[in-house]
Amino acid sequence: MDSIVRPYSQVFDTLRKVGLRPTRQRLGLARLLFENGDRHVTAEQLHAEAANANLRVSLATIYNTLNQFTGVGLMREVVVEPGRSYFDTNTTDHHHFFHEDTAQLQDIPGDAISVGKVPEPPAGTRVERVDIIVRIRG
Amino acid sequence: MDSIVRPYSQVFDTLRKVGLRPTRQRLGLARLLFENGDRHVTAEQLHAEAANANLRVSLATIYNTLNQFTGVGLMREVVVEPGRSYFDTNTTDHHHFFHEDTAQLQDIPGDAISVGKVPEPPAGTRVERVDIIVRIRG
DNA sequence: GTGATTGCAAATCTTTTGCACTAAA
DNA sequence: TTTAGTGCAAAAGATTTGCAATCAC
Numbered sequence: 319m320d321s322i323v324r325p326y327s328q329v330f331d332t333l334r335k336v337g338l339r340p341t342r343q344r345l346g347l348a349r350l351l352f353e354n355g356d357r358h359v360t361a362e363q364l365h366a367e368a369a370n371a372n373l374r375v376s377l378a379t380i381y382n383t384l385n386q387f388t389g390v391g392l393m394r395e396v397v398v399e400p401g402r403s404y405f406d407t408n409t410t411d412h413h414h415f416f417h418e419d420t421a422q423l424q425d426i427p428g429d430a431i432s433v434g435k436v437p438e439p440p441a442g443t444r445v446e447r448v449d450i451i452v453r454i455r456g
Numbered sequence: 457m458d459s460i461v462r463p464y465s466q467v468f469d470t471l472r473k474v475g476l477r478p479t480r481q482r483l484g485l486a487r488l489l490f491e492n493g494d495r496h497v498t499a500e501q502l503h504a505e506a507a508n509a510n511l512r513v514s515l516a517t518i519y520n521t522l523n524q525f526t527g528v529g530l531m532r533e534v535v536v537e538p539g540r541s542y543f544d545t546n547t548t549d550h551h552h553f554f555h556e557d558t559a560q561l562q563d564i565p566g567d568a569i570s571v572g573k574v575p576e577p578p579a580g581t582r583v584e585r586v587d588i589i590v591r592i593r594g
Numbered sequence: 595g596t597g598a599t600t601g602c603a604a605a606t607c608t609t610t611t612g613c614a615c616t617a618a619a
Numbered sequence: 620t621t622t623a624g625t626g627c628a629a630a631a632g633a634t635t636t637g638c639a640a641t642c643a644c
Binding site: 338339341342343344375376377378379382400401 | 622623624625626627628633634
């Protein structure tokens with residue numbers, strides 16, 4: 319049964335590559351985050367999920383890890399609600415639906431939306447990123 | 457000199473119209489907010505500005521007022537940064553530049569940007585609003 | 595007067611930080 | 620060993636809330 323060994327070594331290498339020590343906590347969190355497709359999580363959600371998977375990680379480490387993963391480009395931070403941050407494992411160019419009722423984020427496929435006219439940024443500035451949030455209700 | 461009297465009565469009527477008692481605090485804040493064109497403020501900013509204008513208002517009241525003004529449609533809340541809310545006096549359909557360096561919001565004229573293709577919302581949901589944030593750096 | 599509004603301080607919530615302890619290399 | 624990483628509890632920051640005092644009508 320290499321279903322345990324193989325994924326670990328992949329994640330292990332990924333962490334090495336970005337210069338983060340493959341600790342038990344980071345390995346566990348990385349597996350939760352990256353081995354289940356595109357994910358949008360808050361720190362609290364990931365914390366609960368880790369506990370559920372018998373992975374003992376403190377909330378402080380969850381925050382540190384999410385910030386580090388974001389810092390090295392493994393994740394992206396998405397801001398849609400005051401007072402809560404979401405982290406997205408999909409780092410490709412794309413946008414989001416935000417379900418106002420359930421506070422859930424959902425990717426909009428890259429080609430399902432586009433900015434028609436990109437405005438000229440004010441003199442002396444450059445565009446860093448364009449975020450589109452389509453707020454929906456059910 | 458009706459430069460004092462007239463604006464007050466206008467703001468007075470506006471508050472009445474939306475069902476909020478025209479108190480000294482709400483009148484003062486409304487004047488600061490609406491008599492200087494389009495504004496983007498945080499609670500702290502408005503609090504400082506009020507103090508500056510010799511308007512004594514507690515921070516709690518600033519928060520209450522911004523939320524009430526937003527609730528009745530006089531303002532809009534814009535979320536661009538984790539942990540801080542901006543309130544916009546421009547309630548027309550428009551989008552924003554966000555200066556990542558200075559944490560300043562700036563309106564994008566309504567016709568300078570547009571969504572090319574609006575994606576179909578997931579089944580059973582309707583689009584409430586589309587927010588576009590163009591993040592820029594100087 | 596009566597009910598809405600305000601101010602203050604305390605409470606809440608999310609996120610960050612300091613520091614002693616633990617683990618990776 | 621040596622240095623990075625972790626956990627805990629405390630701290631920090633933004634926002635909300637409870638309640639007595641105050642104000643609008």
